[in-house]
Amino acid sequence: xxKPILEIKELKTSxxxxxxxxxxxxxxxxxxxxxxxxxxxxxSGCGKSVTAQSILRLFDERKEVKYEGEISYGGVNLLSLKAxxxxxxxxxxxxxxxxxxxxxxxxxxxxxEQIVEAMLAHQRISKKQAMQRAIELLQLTGIPxxxxxxxxxxxxxxxxxxxxxxxxxxxxxxxxxxxxxxPTTALDVTIQAQIMxxxxxxxxxxxxxxxxxxxxxxxxxxxxHKVVVMYLGQVxxxxxxxxxxxxxxxxxxxxxxxxxxxxxxxxxxxxTVIEGSLPTLNQLPQGCRFxxxxxxxxxxxxxxxxxxxxxxxxxxxxxxxxxxxxKIESRSQGQQARSGGEDHVxxxxxx
Amino acid sequence: xxxxxxxxxxxxxxxxxxxxxYWSKAKNSxxxxxxxxxxxxxxxxxxxxxxxxxxxSGCGKSTLGKTLLRLTEQDSGSIxxxxxxxxxxxxxxxxxxxxxxxxxxxxxxxSLNPRIVVGEALEEPLHVHRIGTPQERTERAMDMLAxxxxxxxxxxxxxxxxxxxxxxxxxLxxxxxxxxxxxxxxxxxxxxxxxxxxxxxxxxxxxQHDMNLTYLFISxxxxxxxxxxxxxxxxxxxxxxxxxxxxxxxxxxxxxxTKLLLSAVPVPDPFAVKKEWQQEGELPSPLxxxxxxxxxxxxxxxxERCRLEEPEPKxxxxxxxxxxxxx
Amino acid sequence: xxxxxQAEAINLYKLARREQLLQQAxxxxxxxxxxxxxxxxxxxxxxxxxxxxxxxxxxxxxNRLAGPSTQHLFGTDNFGRDVFSRVLHxxxxxxxxGFIASLLASAIGLVVGLYAAMYRWLDQLLMRxxxxxxxxxxxxxxxxxxxxxxxxMLNLMMCLAIVFIPSVARIVRSSxxxxxxxxxxxxxxxxxxxxxxxxxxxxxxxxLPALIVQGSFVFAESIIVEAALSxxxxxxxxxxxxxxNQLSEGKMFIFQSWWMTLFPGIALIVAVLAVxxxxxxxxxxxxxxxxxxxxxxxxxxxxxxxxxxxxEGTAS
Numbered sequence: 001x002x003k004p005i006l007e008i009k010e011l012k013t014s015x016x017x018x019x020x021x022x023x024x025x026x027x028x029x030x031x032x033x034x035x036x037x038x039x040x041x042x043x044s045g046c047g048k049s050v051t052a053q054s055i056l057r058l059f060d061e062r063k064e065v066k067y068e069g070e071i072s073y074g075g076v077n078l079l080s081l082k083a084x085x086x087x088x089x090x091x092x093x094x095x096x097x098x099x100x101x102x103x104x105x106x107x108x109x110x111x112x113e114q115i116v117e118a119m120l121a122h123q124r125i126s127k128k129q130a131m132q133r134a135i136e137l138l139q140l141t142g143i144p145x146x147x148x149x150x151x152x153x154x155x156x157x158x159x160x161x162x163x164x165x166x167x168x169x170x171x172x173x174x175x176x177x178x179x180x181x182x183p184t185t186a187l188d189v190t191i192q193a194q195i196m197x198x199x200x201x202x203x204x205x206x207x208x209x210x211x212x213x214x215x216x217x218x219x220x221x222x223x224x225h226k227v228v229v230m231y232l233g234q235v236x237x238x239x240x241x242x243x244x245x246x247x248x249x250x251x252x253x254x255x256x257x258x259x260x261x262x263x264x265x266x267x268x269x270x271x272t273v274i275e276g277s278l279p280t281l282n283q284l285p286q287g288c289r290f291x292x293x294x295x296x297x298x299x300x301x302x303x304x305x306x307x308x309x310x311x312x313x314x315x316x317x318x319x320x321x322x323x324x325x326x327k328i329e330s331r332s333q334g335q336q337a338r339s340g341g342e343d344h345v346x347x348x349x350x351x
Numbered sequence: 352x353x354x355x356x357x358x359x360x361x362x363x364x365x366x367x368x369x370x371x372x373y374w375s376k377a378k379n380s381x382x383x384x385x386x387x388x389x390x391x392x393x394x395x396x397x398x399x400x401x402x403x404x405x406x407x408s409g410c411g412k413s414t415l416g417k418t419l420l421r422l423t424e425q426d427s428g429s430i431x432x433x434x435x436x437x438x439x440x441x442x443x444x445x446x447x448x449x450x451x452x453x454x455x456x457x458x459x460x461x462s463l464n465p466r467i468v469v470g471e472a473l474e475e476p477l478h479v480h481r482i483g484t485p486q487e488r489t490e491r492a493m494d495m496l497a498x499x500x501x502x503x504x505x506x507x508x509x510x511x512x513x514x515x516x517x518x519x520x521x522x523l524x525x526x527x528x529x530x531x532x533x534x535x536x537x538x539x540x541x542x543x544x545x546x547x548x549x550x551x552x553x554x555x556x557x558x559q560h561d562m563n564l565t566y567l568f569i570s571x572x573x574x575x576x577x578x579x580x581x582x583x584x585x586x587x588x589x590x591x592x593x594x595x596x597x598x599x600x601x602x603x604x605x606x607x608x609t610k611l612l613l614s615a616v617p618v619p620d621p622f623a624v625k626k627e628w629q630q631e632g633e634l635p636s637p638l639x640x641x642x643x644x645x646x647x648x649x650x651x652x653x654x655e656r657c658r659l660e661e662p663e664p665k666x667x668x669x670x671x672x673x674x675x676x677x678x
Numbered sequence: 679x680x681x682x683x684q685a686e687a688i689n690l691y692k693l694a695r696r697e698q699l700l701q702q703a704x705x706x707x708x709x710x711x712x713x714x715x716x717x718x719x720x721x722x723x724x725x726x727x728x729x730x731x732x733x734x735x736x737x738x739x740x741n742r743l744a745g746p747s748t749q750h751l752f753g754t755d756n757f758g759r760d761v762f763s764r765v766l767h768x769x770x771x772x773x774x775x776g777f778i779a780s781l782l783a784s785a786i787g788l789v790v791g792l793y794a795a796m797y798r799w800l801d802q803l804l805m806r807x808x809x810x811x812x813x814x815x816x817x818x819x820x821x822x823x824x825x826x827x828x829x830x831m832l833n834l835m836m837c838l839a840i841v842f843i844p845s846v847a848r849i850v851r852s853s854x855x856x857x858x859x860x861x862x863x864x865x866x867x868x869x870x871x872x873x874x875x876x877x878x879x880x881x882x883x884x885x886l887p888a889l890i891v892q893g894s895f896v897f898a899e900s901i902i903v904e905a906a907l908s909x910x911x912x913x914x915x916x917x918x919x920x921x922x923n924q925l926s927e928g929k930m931f932i933f934q935s936w937w938m939t940l941f942p943g944i945a946l947i948v949a950v951l952a953v954x955x956x957x958x959x960x961x962x963x964x965x966x967x968x969x970x971x972x973x974x975x976x977x978x979x980x981x982x983x984x985x986x987x988x989x990e991g992t993a994s
Contacts, residue, residue: 190612215545
């Protein structure tokens with residue numbers, strides 16, 4: 001059942017800067033299985049969006065970027081394809097939706113026509129069939145009175161509706177994988193809830209895999225099956241969503257979880273804060289990239305950089321020298337620090 | 352004011368029946384339409400507390416914050432600051448109060464002049480209010496840098512050399528350098544990543560304690576507002592629809608809009624019971640005129656009465672009220 | 679101590695920025711040529727009395743209309759005056775008129791533009807006046823003003839300044855309006871600073887790049903308009919050398935004595951070209967938008983091509 005649909009191995013995406021290559025993504029490996037929603041989380045600048053855009057090779061390879069590694073989709077390495085072959089993958093097998101639905105839609109065409117265009121580009125169907133299907137798609141994405149909306153222009157729709165249109169365009173060719181790059185960041189929380197539940201429904205209904213890029217751990221917890229945590233261009237932890245929230249292993253994942261004000265936690269207790277700010281890509285610390293902000297850091301962390309490896313007793317992969325050690329510490333510490341959240345978890349597990 | 356929770360605390364800012372509207376071009380016509388950004392808003396902020404204001408974009412919460420500081424002019428209503436009506440002051444008289452009422456802006460990237468060194472930006476408010484000698488100003492700027500957790504070297508930095516979190520610290524330092532009493536924080540952490548956000552929240556709390564500050568904390572992020580606020584007001588389409596102390600508001604959300612808002616927040620807990628999201632409505636355009644309760648177009652409990660009659664605030668408990676017929 | 683450190687840091691920053699600008703300046707060929715020519719122009723304008731071989735008004739009746747020779751490099755005109763010396767002095771006058779006129783126009787335009795951007799009612803008033811001035815063709819307006827004021831060098835400068843104020847004011851106003859909407863200007867207001875301080879301390883620096891560019895174009899334009907006016911007889915009055923009145927005199931002898939027209943003509947072209955190139959170069963240097971446009975366009979193309987794949991050719 002768990003057939004991998006997309007496998008990224010040691011992807012390295014470097015941007016050409018004035019003083020050499022700047023690796024924004026540095027050795028990322030991840031797998032998306034059929035019918036799975038995989039979340040990629042991290043702070044801005046961690047390379048999550050670059051990873052997503054690298055899958056579709058959206059950067060100009062002649063001028064600004066260099067790809068290394070392997071992105072295998074259905075047994076084919078996307079990085080070895082010619083430009084023309086690549087464009088038959090884009091929007092057809094793999095689709096993408098973006099954060100800002102207004103700038104991603106062409107303002108001079110009615111939305112219906114933009115969906116039809118997307119279909120006609122890849123499929124041999126008549127215009128009439130395409131129109132019929134466009135209306136079905138608008139209906140599927142929960143747009144009321146799709147017949148009328150078909151003829152409307154992007155500026156006549158609200159932000160939430162535009163994102164639905166973007167999703168409809170993305171679904172036009174029945175893609176097997178949808179990449180959603182911060183799809184709800186520009187939207188209000190009630191509209192966000194609508195869009196996220198739409199994505200979850202489409203995932204089930206169409207058995208379509210989703211790679212969800214987000215900075216919001218709440219969204220990850222509610223929709224994803226698997227989570228990839230990124231820090232400074234590297235994957236620091238991959239785990240199932242349950243495992244990640246119950247027993248985060250990497251110090252960075254722990255920091256993320258503890259820094260978040262939670263709606264379900266006990267009120268009044270201070271947030272646990274790690275000090276310092278994100279190092280820049282051209283001034284990376286020696287050894288582990290998180291070392292400058294990590295409270296568990298040892299000699300070894302300063303000198304050698306850890307690899308992503310399995311940790312005893314769990315399914316998760318963690319990029320940390322002290323993962324086994326931290327497991328014990330974090331339990332005892334976690335009990336105090338996140339008592340509100342922890343209790344909640346235990347209760348839900350029992351029920 | 353209908354509910355004055357208690358007389359024990361000292362009110363710092365009392366807003367009464369505030370109205371503000373502006374003219375905007377309607378989407379599909381050339382006629383200008385009136386947008387009622389703030390409609391009949393009344394509330395009180397007590398000295399030393401944090402008053403949280405939540406709502407979705409376009410609900411008027413930012414306009415409210417700016418109107419309180421007279422960065423935009425109100426149409427009617429009064430803004431009593433320690434008993435003096437700010438709305439009635441001339442801009443000369445107002446300058447004195449600007450020292451006591453300060454603002455922290457959302458966007459740490461654009462709220463600093465890119466051409467001016469951090470230290471000069473910090474000294475600017477002192478300069479404007481003619482406080483101290485140049486020497487003293489520089490010392491105070493240095494002290495303030497330390498207070499917000501930056502180094503003395505940052506005095507010489509230009510904004511583009513700083514990270515988002517550092518810039519927000521500068522924004523905070525600039526607001527606090529004149530020792531204000533009330534600080535309006537307009538989405539101060541919305542542009543920041545979660546770890547930096549936590550740093551700034553903790554900093555805000557510490558400074559509130561150290562400098563005896565009162566905050567009006569405006570945000571769309573309900574979790575953050577819950578974390579930092581003592582009392583919370585919920586805004587919808589220019590109106591305050593529910594107000595209460597944080598504990599009570601989250602335990603007993605009474606207005607259907609507050610309920611909707613709270614249930615929409617994603618819970619970072621994969622074991623929590625997953626809810627199927629049913630509500631499909633959207634915020635109506637602020638240009639539309641809505642009779643009766645402004646929420647009736649999205650409210651699952653709306654009745655004929657809601658469509659006709661504007662609801663009055665109803666008391667839930669001593670400090671908690673909601674403007675709903677069926678509260 | 680603190681002040682010294684501060685001064686040092688600012689100096690360091692300025693040095694770094696200067697280095698960066700210099701680097702860009704040297705890769706900017708237009709600016710390079712512009713400044714080379716401009717320096718040449720400046721040297722000529724400043725040192726004309728020493729560079730010239732004769733006095734510009736010195737008459738040599740014997741050698742009237744003589745062709746270029748070692749004695750008279752550019753030949754002589756119908757009064758036997760040395761064309762080379764007259765061209766140098768003409769350049770000197772043109773540059774002087776252009777420089778002072780553009781300086782005046784920039785200064786007044788800056789004030790008008792800034793205050794128009796700041797106050798709505800003033801905006802209506804000032805910009806309508808500017809529109810009215812703008813509606814006249816520059817030369818017609820200049821002739822009208824010169825007719826009213828009478829021909830003299832000083833009047834010419836004022837006249838040119840009036841003609842070019844609207845173009846400066848418009849540019850300044852539009853960049854001031856953009857600057858005014860920046861959050862840091864609002865932050866400034868929240869601090870409680872006065873309007874005057876806001877305008878001059880915070881908004882004005884944002885308009886400087888546009889002002890410098892526009893100012894240099896005005897400089898070039900005023901040299902042209904001055905020449906045109908002098909050619910028509912409404913500019914610098916006759917015996918005083920100016921490129922315009924030399925061309926005017928030369929046109930009568932163009933078939934016998936081509937040098938009377940050619941050399942002032944070349945001088946005019948070089949002068950205008952120098953200032954134009956300089957202005958263009960400044961724009962590339964100071965206005966980052968023109969440089970990055972191509973990049974943004976490419977990005978949009980790729981993004982729009984994604985969800986409407988295959989539409990690439992037609993969509994953009």
